[in-house]
Amino acid sequence: MEIFSGLLNGFSIALTGTNILFAFIGALIGTAVGVLPGLGPAATIALLLPITYIISSPVTAIIMMAGIFYGSMYGGSTTSILLNLPGEAASVVTCIDGYQMAKKGRAGAALGISAIGSFIAGTVAVIGLTLFAPPLAEFALDFGPPEYFALTTLGLLLAVTLSGRSIVKGLILLVFGLLFAMVGLDPISGKIRFTFGSIGLQGGFDFVTMAMGVFGLGEILYNLETTIKTEIVTTKIGKVFPTLKDWADSKWAILRGSAIGFFIGIIPGGGAVISSLASYAIEKKYSKHPEEFGEGAIQGVAGPESANNAASSSSFIPLLTLGIPGNAAIAMIFAALMIQGITPGPFLVVEHPDVFWGVIASMYLGNGMLLVLNLPLVGLWVQMLRVPYGILAPVIVLFTTIGVYSVQNQVFDIYSMLFFAVIGYGMRKLDFDPAPLPLAFVLGPMVERSLRQSLLISGGDPAIFVTRPISGTLIAIFVLLIAGQCILSIKRKMGRKKKSVNP
Amino acid sequence: MKKSERIAAMFITAGGVWIMFYAWHTLKLGSIQVPDAGLMPFLAGAGLSILGIAWAWISRGKDERPRRFFEPGIWSRPVFSVALMVIYALAFENIGYITSTLAFMVAWQKLIEKERWGKTIAISILAAAAMYALFVYFLKVPIPPELFLR
Numbered sequence: 001m002e003i004f005s006g007l008l009n010g011f012s013i014a015l016t017g018t019n020i021l022f023a024f025i026g027a028l029i030g031t032a033v034g035v036l037p038g039l040g041p042a043a044t045i046a047l048l049l050p051i052t053y054i055i056s057s058p059v060t061a062i063i064m065m066a067g068i069f070y071g072s073m074y075g076g077s078t079t080s081i082l083l084n085l086p087g088e089a090a091s092v093v094t095c096i097d098g099y100q101m102a103k104k105g106r107a108g109a110a111l112g113i114s115a116i117g118s119f120i121a122g123t124v125a126v127i128g129l130t131l132f133a134p135p136l137a138e139f140a141l142d143f144g145p146p147e148y149f150a151l152t153t154l155g156l157l158l159a160v161t162l163s164g165r166s167i168v169k170g171l172i173l174l175v176f177g178l179l180f181a182m183v184g185l186d187p188i189s190g191k192i193r194f195t196f197g198s199i200g201l202q203g204g205f206d207f208v209t210m211a212m213g214v215f216g217l218g219e220i221l222y223n224l225e226t227t228i229k230t231e232i233v234t235t236k237i238g239k240v241f242p243t244l245k246d247w248a249d250s251k252w253a254i255l256r257g258s259a260i261g262f263f264i265g266i267i268p269g270g271g272a273v274i275s276s277l278a279s280y281a282i283e284k285k286y287s288k289h290p291e292e293f294g295e296g297a298i299q300g301v302a303g304p305e306s307a308n309n310a311a312s313s314s315s316f317i318p319l320l321t322l323g324i325p326g327n328a329a330i331a332m333i334f335a336a337l338m339i340q341g342i343t344p345g346p347f348l349v350v351e352h353p354d355v356f357w358g359v360i361a362s363m364y365l366g367n368g369m370l371l372v373l374n375l376p377l378v379g380l381w382v383q384m385l386r387v388p389y390g391i392l393a394p395v396i397v398l399f400t401t402i403g404v405y406s407v408q409n410q411v412f413d414i415y416s417m418l419f420f421a422v423i424g425y426g427m428r429k430l431d432f433d434p435a436p437l438p439l440a441f442v443l444g445p446m447v448e449r450s451l452r453q454s455l456l457i458s459g460g461d462p463a464i465f466v467t468r469p470i471s472g473t474l475i476a477i478f479v480l481l482i483a484g485q486c487i488l489s490i491k492r493k494m495g496r497k498k499k500s501v502n503p
Numbered sequence: 504m505k506k507s508e509r510i511a512a513m514f515i516t517a518g519g520v521w522i523m524f525y526a527w528h529t530l531k532l533g534s535i536q537v538p539d540a541g542l543m544p545f546l547a548g549a550g551l552s553i554l555g556i557a558w559a560w561i562s563r564g565k566d567e568r569p570r571r572f573f574e575p576g577i578w579s580r581p582v583f584s585v586a587l588m589v590i591y592a593l594a595f596e597n598i599g600y601i602t603s604t605l606a607f608m609v610a611w612q613k614l615i616e617k618e619r620w621g622k623t624i625a626i627s628i629l630a631a632a633a634m635y636a637l638f639v640y641f642l643k644v645p646i647p648p649e650l651f652l653r
Contacts, residue, residue, distance in 0.1 A: 054642050168561055172515060172554045175547050179522070182547070186530075186540040193530055193540060217588075224580040224615070390616040391626055394608055397588060398634050405595070406644040414592040418585065425581060430511055448543045460536035 003134055006349075010357025014365055019063055022055075023362045026064035027369045030071020033088070035079050035381045036392075040088045041072035042328035042435075043219050046211035047396065049336060050403040058340035059358040065336050066359055067366045069329045070122060070312045073272060074370045077114040077305050078381055081107055090272035090308035093280045097293060097300030104296050112240040113250050113298055114305035115374040121258035121306035122367040125313035128262050129320075130360055133349070137321040140346035145457065146464050149450035150474035152443045155324045156436070157478060159269030161485060165433040173432055177440025178447065180205050187445070188452055200412040205420075207335040209404055210441055213417040214434050215328070216400050218424020220393050240375050242298075250302035253283050257303040261310025266317050268326035268439075272308035279307035313363060319344055320356060324443070331438040338442075512559040519552025580615055587611060599649030600639075604631045 013019060033044040045065050052061040072088055079087030081098035094114065101110040143151070160170030183194040184204025195201040242250070257279040264275035283303040284293045293300050318324045323345030325331040337344050342352055349356045374381075404417045427434050458464035466472045526532065526545035533539025587610055594603035608627035612618040618626070638644040 051642070168554055168558045172551065172558065175551045175554065178547050179544065179551075182544055189540040191530060191540040193544065194525075221581040221584060224584060225577045390612075390618070391630075393584075394611040394615075395630050395633075397584075397591075397611075398604060398607070398630060401588070401591065401595070402600070402634060402638050402644065402646070406638060406642070409645060411592055411596050414595065415589075418588055418592065421588075422585060425585075426511075430508060451543065452538045455535060455538055460534065462535075 003130060006134070006353060006357045007130055007361060009353065010359075010361030011364075013059055013354050013358035014063065014361035018057070019060055019358065019362060020365065022060045022064040023067050023366050024369055026067020027071040027366050027373055029064075030068040030073075031075035031370065031373050031381060032384060033068065034072035034075020034077075034091075035087050035384055036075075037079055037083070037085050037087055039219065039392075039396075040215075040329075041069050042211075042332055042438075043215040044068055044072070045329055045332035045336070046208075046215040047400055047403065049208045049211060049332065049339070050407050052336045052339050053407055058337065058342050058352070059355050061336055061340060062333060062355060062359050063362040063366075065333045066316070066363060069333070070309060070363065070366065071370055071373075073122075073305075073309045073312050074115060074118050074374050075381065076308070077118070077301070078111060078374070078378060079385070081110045081114070081301070082382060083385070090276050090312075091305070092273070093276050093304045094301055096280070097295075097297050100294065100296035101298065101301065106296065108240045109242050109246050109298065110301050111378050112242045112375060113246055113302045115240070115371055115378075116242065117250065117254040117257065117302045117306035118309040118374075119367050119371040120254050121261055121310040122313055122370070123364065124255075124258040125262045125265070125310035126360065126363040126367065129313060129317055129363070133317050133321050133356075133360070136317065137346045137349045140322050143322075143346065143470065144468075145450040145453035146468050146471040147474070148446060149454055150465060150471040150478070151322060151324060152447045152450065154474050154478045154481075155268040155318070155326065156440055156443060156447075157481060158267060159326065159439050160436050161481065162267065162269035162274060166431070167485065169430075169432045170436050173427070173434065173436040174440045177437045178444040180210060180437075181441045181444030182448070187449070200410075200416070205416060205441075206407065206413065207338075207438070207441060208407055209413050209417040210420050211332055211335065211438055212400050212404055213420025214424035214427070214437055216396065217417065217421035218428060218434065220396055221421060221425040222428040223389065224393065240378060246298055250298050253279075253299040253303035254306045256282060257306030258310045261307035262314045264307070265311030265314035266326075268318060268324060269435075271315055271327040272311045275307040275311040276304035279303040316359075316363075320348055320359075321346060323348075323446075325439055328435040328438050331442050334442050335438075508562060509559065512555045514555075515558070516552045516555030519548045519550070519555060522548030522551065524548075584611070584615055587614070596647045597650070599652070600646035601631060601635065602649055602651075604634060 014023065029044065030041065033039050033041060045068055048065070048068070055061040055064070073090060076087035076091030077094050077098065079085055080091040080094035081102050084095050084099035086092045086095055098110045098114070101107065156174055160174055161167055181204070184192065184202055186193055192202060260279045260282065261272070261275040264278060265271060280300060280303060283299045284290050287293065287297070287299060289297070315326050315330050318326050319330050319334060323343065325334040334344055342348070342355060400417065401414055404413045405411065407413060424434060454464050455462070466475055523545050526541035526548055530541030530544060531539045532541045532545055587607060591603060591607040594606065605627055608630050609623055612623035612626055639646055
């Protein structure tokens with residue numbers, strides 16, 4: 001009942017004129033960045049962080065940012081299907097069958113089924129969010145510093161291991177994120193760290209400058225090396241409403257994708273990319289005609305597109321209940337909440353029910369808006385692909401520069417953003433996935449505080465982390481995960497050696 | 504392992520060692536009962552130096568791709584654009600927002616995109632006007648005044 005009244009309250013907030021407008025703006029921007037290759041949701045939310053200082057209501061700001069995140073999942077499929085180029089990372093797998101469908105003149109059906117699948121999955125995931133988040137938040141109310149230490153370190157480690165990229169590189173960025181967060185005044189001892197006499201650094205690096213540099217400008221610099229060619233396979237999209245047969249073929253793929261996406265999205269580091277890959281693998285495995293995959297199977301579009309949408313919505317669960325962001329885009333939303341003076345975590349639902357329920361309710365609306373934006377208006381988005389990157393890139397630079405300047409009206413922030421832009425560019429050149437950096441940056445202070453507080457509470461006895469039931473369990477998972485990874489990599493090496501011995 | 508990766512791994516390891524020293528010497532580690540400001544940086548530094556070595560160890564020998572960090576022909580675009588951005592940040596306060604923004608856009612279109620003059624001027628004026636409208640007119644961001652109006 002509490003959930004029902006909370007949700008009702010949420011709708012009364014989400015349905016005010018301003019909030020409907022900002023949910024729409026979020027959905028619109030989200031679709032746009034989803035369509036545009038080379039600009040992802042995390043980068044876009046980073047670019048818009050300075051605007052959150054200007055929007056006075058936290059609910060409104062977060063409603064818009066959330067809209068950008070799940071909206072980009074809708075838009076990403078458009079580019080994958082029409083250009084064979086993922087509009088954003090989570091739509092990589094949609095290219096395989098989506099582009100084949102477009103080549104066979106079925107672009108409309110592919111676009112239609114991915115929009116409808118996204119809508120169903122998004123809605124299923126928001127219902128799950130509505131039902132799961134409040135009890136989880138209540139459970140987390142009993143967490144003390146040791147539990148938070150265990151939870152944040154486990155979350156960070158999961159984010160690195162699940163990303164599917166090099167674990168060592170992920171861990172390096174994780175440590176860098178923690179170190180960048182330490183610059184400036186130490187809140188416990190009052191000592192100044194890593195400032196080297198710079199007055200500008202005494203307040204520490206700002207999350208906004210870091211995020212805009214690494215994600216916004218870093219991505220632009222990297223993209224400047226390659227010219228993104230936009231060649232649209234077909235300008236004739238045809239009917240976007242799927243036929244009854246299309247629907248019958250893909251309804252189970254959509255439902256399975258929704259479930260897979262929902263559960264993978266909750267795990268830190270899981271998120272949209274992995275869930276869409278998992279969904280594709282499962283659809284192919286259980287299909288009666290696996291040979292059709294790669295040749296334009298509609299299930300290969302419906303499943304992954306549903307999964308990435310469900311995952312983007314369910315990744316709000318750890319943020320809203322535990323205060324732990326699981327991916328880069330959610331880390332940006334974490335920062336936006338902090339800018340508004342709200343600490344996400346188990347107390348959010350009690351202290352700021354308007355934010356908690358308002359954002360959830362807005363997601364129901366947002367998904368509806370996105371369906372309308374993506375089905376009949378898909379032709380319009382395709383036109384947007386004609387804007388050359390040569391114009392887009394310098395405009396984004398202008399936008400970030402004045403954006404970052406507007407936060408504190410100091411040019412120092414622009415230099416510090418440029419510093420992070422060069423780091424972000426170097427990271428991409430060296431094949432680092434930048435996602436762990438903002439996660440560690442926002443969680444860094446929490447990791448350090450909870451570690452030091454735990455040691456103070458226990459009088460220096462590190463056993464405190466394993467003797468308490470919840471933190472003990474989390475540490476056990478942590479250890480199992482590391483051991484599992486080590487065993488896996490040793491097995492792989494042994495297998496490779498055997499192969500090289502008996503080829 | 505590529506040369507650039509080897510250099511990066513070396514820097515990371517050396518950086519980690521330096522951070523450990525800084526944390527121990529300047530920030531102080533404290534005791535396990537009362538940890539001081541240096542404890543976390545020390546642990547992070549230790550982690551970084553180990554990870555740097557691990558990176559070099561894991562990718563030793565393999566992947567000697569011909570692709571270099573700065574490939575001839577394409578490295579200039581990102582490097583020039585960073586230089587332009589630094590000049591833009593310098594000019595921002597000293598010569599004023601509108602002038603510096605227009606100059607930046609013109610320089611970008613001419614140097615990086617090699618655009619024709621007509622298009623360059625049109626794009627520059629439009630972009631500067633759009634930014635002015637959004638940030639100064641709608642969002643009321645205070646901008647550095649123009650040099651010739653001071």
